[in-house]
Amino acid sequence: MGQLTLKDIVKRFGAIEVVKSVSLDVNEGEFIVFVGPSGCGKSTLLRMIAGLEHTTSGDIVIDGKRVNDLAPVKRGIAMVFQSYALYPHMSVFENIAFPLRVEKAPEASIREKVEAAAKILHLDQRLEQKPGMLSGGQRQRVAIGRAIVREPEIFLFDEPLSNLDAALRADMRIELTRLHKQLGATMIYVTHDQVEAMTMADRIVVLHAGYISQVGPPLELYHKPQNTFVAGFIGNPRMNMLPVTCTGVTDQGVEVDFNGQTLLIPVAGRDGIVGSALSLGIRPEHIEIGPGEAVMTITPTVVERLGQQTIGYAALDGQDENFCLVLPGSRGIAEEQPLQVSFSTADCHLFDAGGQALERQVDLAAMSLPPVAVPA
Numbered sequence: 467m468g469q470l471t472l473k474d475i476v477k478r479f480g481a482i483e484v485v486k487s488v489s490l491d492v493n494e495g496e497f498i499v500f501v502g503p504s505g506c507g508k509s510t511l512l513r514m515i516a517g518l519e520h521t522t523s524g525d526i527v528i529d530g531k532r533v534n535d536l537a538p539v540k541r542g543i544a545m546v547f548q549s550y551a552l553y554p555h556m557s558v559f560e561n562i563a564f565p566l567r568v569e570k571a572p573e574a575s576i577r578e579k580v581e582a583a584a585k586i587l588h589l590d591q592r593l594e595q596k597p598g599m600l601s602g603g604q605r606q607r608v609a610i611g612r613a614i615v616r617e618p619e620i621f622l623f624d625e626p627l628s629n630l631d632a633a634l635r636a637d638m639r640i641e642l643t644r645l646h647k648q649l650g651a652t653m654i655y656v657t658h659d660q661v662e663a664m665t666m667a668d669r670i671v672v673l674h675a676g677y678i679s680q681v682g683p684p685l686e687l688y689h690k691p692q693n694t695f696v697a698g699f700i701g702n703p704r705m706n707m708l709p710v711t712c713t714g715v716t717d718q719g720v721e722v723d724f725n726g727q728t729l730l731i732p733v734a735g736r737d738g739i740v741g742s743a744l745s746l747g748i749r750p751e752h753i754e755i756g757p758g759e760a761v762m763t764i765t766p767t768v769v770e771r772l773g774q775q776t777i778g779y780a781a782l783d784g785q786d787e788n789f790c791l792v793l794p795g796s797r798g799i800a801e802e803q804p805l806q807v808s809f810s811t812a813d814c815h816l817f818d819a820g821g822q823a824l825e826r827q828v829d830l831a832a833m834s835l836p837p838v839a840v841p842a
């Protein structure tokens with residue numbers, strides 16, 4: 467149980483349509499992450515699923531039952547917010563027990579469920595403490611415990627980690643992934659942090675201005691973004707976009723003219739694209755120093771040295787956005803020194819003038835890491 471269907475969901479606030487016909491099937495036990503820039507409607511969508519916000523039109527169906535008119539508590543869901551919403555005067559035990567007390571559950575059952583949740587969340591030694599004595603991460607775990615004891619079919623998380631520092635966020639990501647495996651419940655998680663999306667999701671839903679821009683497993687979005695929005699949103703630093711002209715279409719792919727070189731990009735051609743302007747997308751991590759299939763000369767204006775990688779930014783003629791390259795380790799590239807770089811056509815993406823991708827001929831399964839032989 468825990469299957470969710472959204473059918474043509476629309477939400478208007480006055481005259482403004484913030485969610486525009488969203489349809490989505492969420493499988494039982496799936497970890498779904500809604501990502502998108504600020505204001506794209508992800509929290510509103512989550513709040514509609516929770517029942518905290520009415521839908522203007524469309525159906526929300528949980529386990530085959532339309533729930534649009536059901537009160538939040540009757541939907542079999544539990545929501546965890548960014549603000550932990552804990553009661554400061556109550557112990558951790560009572561904070562977790564709160565929804566069960568509201569339901570007037572028997573005392574023995576309350577104790578059993580709270581202790582079980584506390585064990586899963588490593589809070590069993592802290593049940594008598596007040597929230598004020600806990601760290602941010604522990605407080606968020608109490609809020610999650612409060613959701614767990616309700617035994618919901620679907621957990622909803624609204625940016626639950628955004629109040630935590632970077633190290634704690636990384637720990638909590640691992641905790642949440644573990645929790646999902648352990649409980650096997652359906653989870654829907656809203657964030658604008660693409661690392662959270664990439665690391666936790668079974669499937670990511672990328673929202674853009676109230677629409678679903680693309681839905682898919684994390685690496686599918688990374689390797690096969692369907693449009694320039696997803697290409698720019700997934701991956702950090704963002705994908706470079708270079709203007710090119712299509713010079714031909716063959717069985718092997720699409721030919722483009724790039725800096726006077728003819729490149730054959732392994733993507734599916736389309737009628738009428740020969741002669742048209744296209745955008746060639748290449749990720750910063752796919753640029754190498756020195757000669758290669760596609761060559762260009764850049765002059766970095768800023769170089770960031772992070773130790774584990776070196777990031778260079780260069781202005782290109784006629785382009786608003788800086789060209790970016792990411793090199794592994796500490797590399798000797800210098801500001802204001804011209805540099806020959808190259809990339810491989812197999813790593814390229816092509817987008818038409820409307821920003822839609824020409825389908826890449828990449829085998830995602832073959833890109834998975836091969837099994838490592840462990841010596842006996």
Ligand SMILES: Nc1ncnc2c1ncn2[C@@H]1O[C@H](COP(=O)(O)OP(=O)(O)OP(=O)(O)O)[C@@H](O)[C@H]1O
Pocket residue numbers: 479484502503504505506507508509510511658
């Ligand atoms: N109660 C409301 N009344 C009017 N407009 C609203 C209301 N709630 C949200 N909005 C607007 O709807 C749009 C979507 O808001 P929403 O909170 O869903 O975005 P979001 O993608 O979650 O963004 P963020 O990451 O900033 O939280 C925004 O433009 C917001 O201003």
